[in-house]
Each structure stands twice: as C-alpha cells, then as structure tokens.
Amino acid sequence: MTKSLYPTFGVLLVDDEPSFLRSLGIALERSGGITHIRRCQDSRDVMGILARENIGLVTLDLTMPHIGGETLLHQIVEEHPDVGVIVISGLNQVETAVNCIKIGAFDYFVKTDEQDRLIEGIKRAIRLQELRQENQALRRHVLNDTLDHPEAFAPIVTADKGMRSVFQYLESVAVSREPILVCGESGTGKELIARATHTLSKRPGSLVCVNVAGLDDNMFADTLFGHQRGAFTGADTARAGMIEQAAEGTLFLDEIGDLSMASQVKLLRLLQEGEYYPLGSDRPKKLRARVLVATHQDLAKKQAEGEFRKDLYYRLRTHHVQIPALRHRKQDIPLLLEHFLARAAEEMGKAKPVAPAELPVLLSNYDFPGNVRELRAMVYDAVGVHRSRMLSMAVFKRAIEFNDSEATRAPVEQRSVFVADEPLPALRDVADLLVQEAMRRAEGNQSIASRLLDISQPALSKRMKKLQS
Ligand SMILES: Nc1ncnc2c1ncn2[C@@H]1O[C@H](COP(=O)(O)OP(=O)(O)OP(=O)(O)O)[C@@H](O)[C@H]1O
Structure with a gap:
C-alpha cells in the first residue's frame, strides 16, 4: 500500500546547515505527521524548485551564502504569492522579524525557540495554506460551474443546483485532513456523500462506516480504538479498532448527534491530538484516517442547548455541507423514480414497468419525510407487486395516504397562508x-x-x- 503524503503540497525547508535541515525534517515527520518534505541547502536552487514543484510552504533561513533569506523572501512573495513563507532564523531581533512579516512572511521563529512551538507554527501555516487552496478551488468551481471528477458522484442521481454546489464544495475540500460534517434529514443520501468524498480524497485506505447511535461510551471506545488481550473480562484476544481498519482511508461516523458526552470528549481528544490508546494499552497509536461525520439532527441547536460540546462542534464543522431534503429539490423526483424503477426491475428480474404520467405529479405533491429512502422503498414495493406493463399508482397512493396522516401534515396555523397585516x-x-x-x-x-x-x-x-x- 502506498503511503499518502501530508500535506498534499510540498513543504520546502531551506537552510545552509545540513544538521538543522535534518533535525527539523525528522521532528516535523515524527511529531507533526508532516511527510511531504523537500530539503534545500543551496539558496540559489530555491526559485527553480518553486517553479518546477508543487510547493505550498517554505521555511527560510535568513543568513545564508549566495542569496540571503530576505532577498529570497522578496522574490517568493513577488513571484509565488500563493506560497506561504515561515522564517526560521538564528537572529533574535525584533526589527528583523517585523521587517520579514512586513515583506509578507507568515510567521517568524528563532532557531532557539522550543521545537514544539515551531512545529505547531508550521502546522498552523499548513492548515491556512490548505484553506487558501480550498477557497481557490471552490471559487474556480463555482465560477466555471464545473466538476473535476463527476464520476465520483455518479451514484448520486440529481439535477438540483443545491446538490451541485455541495459536490463542488466537496471537490475542494476532499483532500484536506480536517473533518467534514455532513448534515441532512434521514434518507437524503449522507452515506452516498461520504462514499463520494472518500473516492475524491484518493486516500489509499478504505472507507469504514460506524453508526455511533446506541453505542455506550465503552462500546464507542472499544469499537473505534480496539483493545489488547485481557483489557477487560471476556477480551480473550486483541482486536483492532475501526480507526486501524480505516488505516489511511476514511472513518465515517454516522449519527454523531447521538454521541454521549463522555464519548464526545474521546472524539475531541482523538481529533486534537491525532492519537489514541487501544483499551488496556499504554502505547499510543496514530490516527491516520480522515474523519467524516454525519447527522440528521440540528447540531448547532444541540450545541446551543448544551447537549453537544461546543469545542467538538466547531472542530467537526471545519468543513460542512447541508444536504437538501427531497421536498426542496422536487425536480429530482422524476429522475429518482426512473432510476429506482430500472434498478428494482433489474434486481427482481422483471421488465422495467412504464410509470403513468400522473405518478411524478402525485409524488411531487408529497413531502417525503423519509426523503430518497422513502421514495426508493415505494418504488421497490410497487415493482415487487407489479404485473402488467403499466405501473399501478395504487401502491404509491396507499403509502402516501398512510404517511400523509394528521401527524405529518403541518397544522395550518404553523404555515404562513396569510400575508401579515393585509386585509x-x-x-x-x-x-x-x-x-x-x-x-x-x-x-x-x-x-x-x-x-x-x-x-x-x-x-x-x-x-x-x-x-x-
Ligand atoms: N441522490 C440519490 N441517488 C440515488 N440513490 C440515493 C440518493 N440519495 C439517497 N439514495 C439512496 O437512498 C437510501 C438512503 O440513503 P443514505 O443511507 O445515504 O441516507 P442517509 O442520509 O445516510 O440516511 P440516515 O440519516 O438515515 O443514515 C440509500 O439506499 C441510497 O442509496
């Protein structure tokens, strides 16, 4: 299995001291998980490397033979304004630091600074670069109204503009390491979205889905982190958790709104520290997978009411999408109807029935509280019982009448049927x-x-x- 590099762009370390280059590279890799590193000892090579290679961030020494750091900083800012620069200098002079920031450096560190601070600063700069690149990609997509990888979304049948914007956004953020929060009512296709995002991310591992609803805190920890042999009564053998199974792929946590407070703390720690402990083990393991979460609940409301941790909420929603309900994208109904008719007929070994012209009209006037899943179930039921060439409307009418009872119809007083203050x-x-x-x-x-x-x-x-x- 090939290891994926992090970040997607290269981080160029420039310093004339080989020992500093080596130790910084090792520290970034070991403590920061940064593996996409390029080292350069000769300042004359820097501009050539930037012209040829996909570099997003440069760490720059100031005092170097041939071309000094400040001169290079000027050149990089001018010719590669999208590349971030962090100055790491032996000079502890406020004036020089202020000057570098004025020229356009992202940050300034002194070589004697604590290494942890330096690594945190580089990680922060990487995250900002990622956001910048995502924004650029998003703008490009929206302006051109194009998708770079429409094939990733092929299983999702839609002609809706809102869904297309979601796809464009996902294309922009798919390669980021930060979590994505997918919100939407039940049955809107959140799992399909997770699959498409995993495909787009091109991550080498697999997509591992875990429904966290109903898992108590111990089960949650055991499911995700796994355990050592003898960790608890009945743990006769060691078992790898889902994080390990996902490896460098994607870990999809569904129904995240149902997570207990205790498990929320565990998830937050996992995301913040990028490490976890299998039950019964005191040796930490690294989280290498990308985390995707989904919920049909209003997480902002839960957070405001104190039922969901604020810090976790904001961490999870670094990137987030809202999948529109089916009743808000009614033009998808005829497309989905045809799609499921073909699928159901094929799976049941029947000829695809013809839908009566008034069927899409009937369906378009229904609210679909169960969204696409409900439509799919209706179509499969109808195809299952169907005998003649023309599909019967009876199954649909029955299902709609059953669901469209008083309970699902919004009371009239809740709907705005009158224009306020008008006669x-x-x-x-x-x-x-x-x-x-x-x-x-x-x-x-x-x-x-x-x-x-x-x-x-x-x-x-x-x-x-x-x-x-
Ligand atoms: N746009 C779509 N095109 C084709 N099939 C779809 C689409 N949206 C949803 N489906 C199908 O509808 C069913 C429900 O989708 P999915 O499980 O992804 O929904 P969900 O939002 O994750 O639901 P829940 O919140 O209950 O977990 C699945 O069979 C899925 O394949």
Missing part, C-alpha cells in the same frame, strides 16, 4: 383560490388535487363546475 380575503374567494392552486399543483389531475385538499373527488368536481359557471 383578509372573503371565505368563498379563499376556497376558489385553493381549488385553483391544488389543480395547478396537480397539473390538472382531479384525483391528485382532491387528495391535496383532503376532500372527495366528486366534491372537488362539484366545486370546479361552480367555479367554471
């Missing part, structure tokens, strides 16, 4: 307007319109005649 219309006018609106939404189909109005079809027909007379 009220007459009762008979409202009834006529409602009938017209229902017929418009039902595209002229009286059976569907009567269902929308919750009256019988003959009653609607009578009202229509009155309206036309």
Whole structure:
C-alpha cells in the first residue's frame, strides 16, 4: 500500500546547515505527521524548485551564502504569492522579524525557540495554506460551474443546483485532513456523500462506516480504538479498532448527534491530538484516517442547548455541507423514480414497468419525510407487486395516504397562508383560490388535487363546475 503524503503540497525547508535541515525534517515527520518534505541547502536552487514543484510552504533561513533569506523572501512573495513563507532564523531581533512579516512572511521563529512551538507554527501555516487552496478551488468551481471528477458522484442521481454546489464544495475540500460534517434529514443520501468524498480524497485506505447511535461510551471506545488481550473480562484476544481498519482511508461516523458526552470528549481528544490508546494499552497509536461525520439532527441547536460540546462542534464543522431534503429539490423526483424503477426491475428480474404520467405529479405533491429512502422503498414495493406493463399508482397512493396522516401534515396555523397585516380575503374567494392552486399543483389531475385538499373527488368536481359557471 502506498503511503499518502501530508500535506498534499510540498513543504520546502531551506537552510545552509545540513544538521538543522535534518533535525527539523525528522521532528516535523515524527511529531507533526508532516511527510511531504523537500530539503534545500543551496539558496540559489530555491526559485527553480518553486517553479518546477508543487510547493505550498517554505521555511527560510535568513543568513545564508549566495542569496540571503530576505532577498529570497522578496522574490517568493513577488513571484509565488500563493506560497506561504515561515522564517526560521538564528537572529533574535525584533526589527528583523517585523521587517520579514512586513515583506509578507507568515510567521517568524528563532532557531532557539522550543521545537514544539515551531512545529505547531508550521502546522498552523499548513492548515491556512490548505484553506487558501480550498477557497481557490471552490471559487474556480463555482465560477466555471464545473466538476473535476463527476464520476465520483455518479451514484448520486440529481439535477438540483443545491446538490451541485455541495459536490463542488466537496471537490475542494476532499483532500484536506480536517473533518467534514455532513448534515441532512434521514434518507437524503449522507452515506452516498461520504462514499463520494472518500473516492475524491484518493486516500489509499478504505472507507469504514460506524453508526455511533446506541453505542455506550465503552462500546464507542472499544469499537473505534480496539483493545489488547485481557483489557477487560471476556477480551480473550486483541482486536483492532475501526480507526486501524480505516488505516489511511476514511472513518465515517454516522449519527454523531447521538454521541454521549463522555464519548464526545474521546472524539475531541482523538481529533486534537491525532492519537489514541487501544483499551488496556499504554502505547499510543496514530490516527491516520480522515474523519467524516454525519447527522440528521440540528447540531448547532444541540450545541446551543448544551447537549453537544461546543469545542467538538466547531472542530467537526471545519468543513460542512447541508444536504437538501427531497421536498426542496422536487425536480429530482422524476429522475429518482426512473432510476429506482430500472434498478428494482433489474434486481427482481422483471421488465422495467412504464410509470403513468400522473405518478411524478402525485409524488411531487408529497413531502417525503423519509426523503430518497422513502421514495426508493415505494418504488421497490410497487415493482415487487407489479404485473402488467403499466405501473399501478395504487401502491404509491396507499403509502402516501398512510404517511400523509394528521401527524405529518403541518397544522395550518404553523404555515404562513396569510400575508401579515393585509386585509383578509372573503371565505368563498379563499376556497376558489385553493381549488385553483391544488389543480395547478396537480397539473390538472382531479384525483391528485382532491387528495391535496383532503376532500372527495366528486366534491372537488362539484366545486370546479361552480367555479367554471
Ligand atoms: N441522490 C440519490 N441517488 C440515488 N440513490 C440515493 C440518493 N440519495 C439517497 N439514495 C439512496 O437512498 C437510501 C438512503 O440513503 P443514505 O443511507 O445515504 O441516507 P442517509 O442520509 O445516510 O440516511 P440516515 O440519516 O438515515 O443514515 C440509500 O439506499 C441510497 O442509496
């Protein structure tokens, strides 16, 4: 298995002292997990390397033979404004530091500074560079309205602009190491989004999915971190956790909104320190996988109400997407209907049935609280019982009537049917307007319109005649 380099761009270390270059490189790799490192001892080579290679960050010594650090800093800022520069100098002079920052250096360190501080500074600069690159990619995508890897999203059927923006955003952040929070109602396709993001990340490991709902704190730790033999009663053999199984791939934690407070602390520590301890072990292991989390809950609200840790919430939502509910992307309904009809027919070894023209209209007037999963279930049920060439609407009508009970219909007082502060219309006018609106939404189909109005079809027909007379 090939090891993925971190970060995706190279970090160029420039110093004429070979021993400093070697020790900084080792420290960055061991303590910072930074593996994409390029060393340069001759300051005359720096500009050539920047022109040829994908370098995102440079650490620069100031006192060097041939070309001095400040001269190089000027050149880099001018010719490669997207490359970040950190100065690491032997000179502990405030004036020089201020001057370097003025020229455009991101930060300034003295060689005698604590190594941990230096590594943290370099990691901070890497994170900022990543955000900068992601922003640029996002802007490029949005301006061109293009996707670089449409094939990664092929399993997700959609023609919705909101979904397309989500795809564009994911393309921009897929290679980052930071977590991604995927929000959306149940059944909107969050797991498909996680799969697509993993594909886009090109990470060498696999995608490992864990549903954390219902896991108590011990189970959570055991599932993720694994255990040593004898760690607890019944632990007869050692078992690797899901983090280890994900290796350098993606760890997808679903239903994160249900995580207990104790497990939230464990997850935060894992993300902050990039390390964990298998149960019963005192030797830390490194988190190499990228963490994706999803929830159907309103995490911002949970956080505001004190049910979800604020620090974890902000850490998780470094990158975040909101998947629109199916009722907010109704143009997807006919596409998904056709997609699931073909899939269901193929899986059941039947000929693909033809959907009646009014079926998409019926479906478009339904709220789909269970989103795409609910539509899929309806279609599979309909194809399962279907016999003739034309698909029967009965299964759909039954499912919709069952779900569209009083419980799922929002009470009228919760919906804004009136314009505030305007005079009220007459009762008979409202009834006529409602009938017209229902017929418009039902595209002229009286059976569907009567269902929308919750009256019988003959009653609607009578009202229509009155309206036309
Ligand atoms: N746009 C789509 N195109 C094709 N299939 C879809 C789409 N969205 C969802 N599905 C299908 O609908 C079902 C539910 O999707 P998924 O499990 O990804 O939803 P989810 O948001 O993760 O749900 P939950 O919150 O309940 O875990 C799956 O069978 C999935 O393949």
